[in-house]
Amino acid sequence: RQMLHDIAFRPSVIQAGKIFYDKDVRSAITKHYGTEYTKMLVPYLKDVANSANYRNDAQQVFSRFSEVIRQNIIATLVGLNPGTVLKHGPTAAVNSVTEVGLSNFLKAAKGLFSINDATGETNWGFAMKTSEELQRRHRFYRETLGGAADELGDTSSLRDTMIKLGSYPVAMSDLLSAVPTWMAKYESEMADHGVHGDAVFEADRAVRRAHGSSVITNRPQVMRTGAMGSWLASLYGFFNHIMNRQYELAWRAGDTLDLVKQGEYSNAMSQVPKLSG
Numbered sequence: 001r002q003m004l005h006d007i008a009f010r011p012s013v014i015q016a017g018k019i020f021y022d023k024d025v026r027s028a029i030t031k032h033y034g035t036e037y038t039k040m041l042v043p044y045l046k047d048v049a050n051s052a053n054y055r056n057d058a059q060q061v062f063s064r065f066s067e068v069i070r071q072n073i074i075a076t077l078v079g080l081n082p083g084t085v086l087k088h089g090p091t092a093a094v095n096s097v098t099e100v101g102l103s104n105f106l107k108a109a110k111g112l113f114s115i116n117d118a119t120g121e122t123n124w125g126f127a128m129k130t131s132e133e134l135q136r137r138h139r140f141y142r143e144t145l146g147g148a149a150d151e152l153g154d155t156s157s158l159r160d161t162m163i164k165l166g167s168y169p170v171a172m173s174d175l176l177s178a179v180p181t182w183m184a185k186y187e188s189e190m191a192d193h194g195v196h197g198d199a200v201f202e203a204d205r206a207v208r209r210a211h212g213s214s215v216i217t218n219r220p221q222v223m224r225t226g227a228m229g230s231w232l233a234s235l236y237g238f239f240n241h242i243m244n245r246q247y248e249l250a251w252r253a254g255d256t257l258d259l260v261k262q263g264e265y266s267n268a269m270s271q272v273p274k275l276s277g
Contacts, residue, residue, distance in 0.1 A: 002053070005051060009048060009049060010049075013045060013048060013049045016045055016048075017045060020041040020042060020044075020045050021042070026038050026041070029041070040221065043221065044221070044224075047216070047221070047224040048216055048217055051216050051224070066230075066231070067230065070230055070231055070234060071163065074234055074235070075162070075163045075166050075167075078166070078167075078170070078235075079162070079163065079165075079166020079167060080165070080166045080169065082169075084169075084170050085169050085170055085173045088170055088173055088174065088238070089170075089173030089174070089176070089177070091242070092173070092174055092177050092178070092210065092211050093176075093177040094277075095177075095209075095210040095211065095245070096177040096178070096180065096181040096210045096211070097277065098210070098274075098277035099181060099185075099206050099209050099210040100181055100184040100185050100188070100206055100210075101184075104184040104185075104187075104188055105180055105181065105184050107184065107187075108180040108181070108183035108184035108187065109180040111123050111183065112124055112179060112180055112183065123183060124179060127179050127182050127183050127186075128179070130186075130200055131182050131200065131203060131204055131207070132204065133182070133204040133207045133208060133213065134175070134178060134179060134182055134204075134207065136213075136215070137171060137174055137175055137178055137211075174211060177210075177211075178207050178210070178211050181203075181206055181207055181210050181211075182203045182204070182206065182207050183203075184206075185199075185202055185203040185205075185206035185207075186199045186200065186202075186203040189202045189203065211238075211241070212237055212238045212240070212241030212242075213237070214237050218237075219237065220233075220236070220240050222236065223236055223237065223240075249275065252271060252274060252275055253275055255271070256268050256271040256272075256275065259271070
């Protein structure tokens, strides 16, 4: 697992290090965001680089015991709970519509669900095969509810199967809006510039902005702190994502108010749909 992680992340970590350690970049971040953000850069990079580090036998035994208890609690409270689906599904859908626009989202959803079975299956298959972000949406809920991020191999127990079944309704409620979001952004980007790779990148980014992500590069510090972080922030991934959107709403509202004070009423009104969404 360490070797796989190193192969996947080493080039990106090296390139990111050139930015994070650059004096001019650090000075600019300190000036515009504050020293707190600057101090988080290097610890973040080290967490990403070292997330698969070796643990001794005692640490592994305790971590496994702690993880089993945590998984059981969350799987019992969340798994097959209709309330979880009713809360997460509509919230994720609204985020998706806000991210790509109602007309684009409905057009993509129509191509997936209402034209005919063949068209829907082709579009769904293309999205799932092309997007790594969509491929890991099921994995996202197994990581959150079941802690499957540490598993390698095909071994599975009855307990693992029950956890997977428990998380399935939430995962599907997520995919029902994540896939149309991806398709909507991909199609709009292809219509704009026609570059497949850039369109895939932007579509994956739209899914992350609408639904969040549990990948190590997207986790806040509290979720990168081992067993204690898992206990304190088991479901914090989506919560943190939603909180960030509230911050975004606040600064967009502030910018809009500044436009009003400056007499730029037309520009201010153009921001109203984003704020309302």
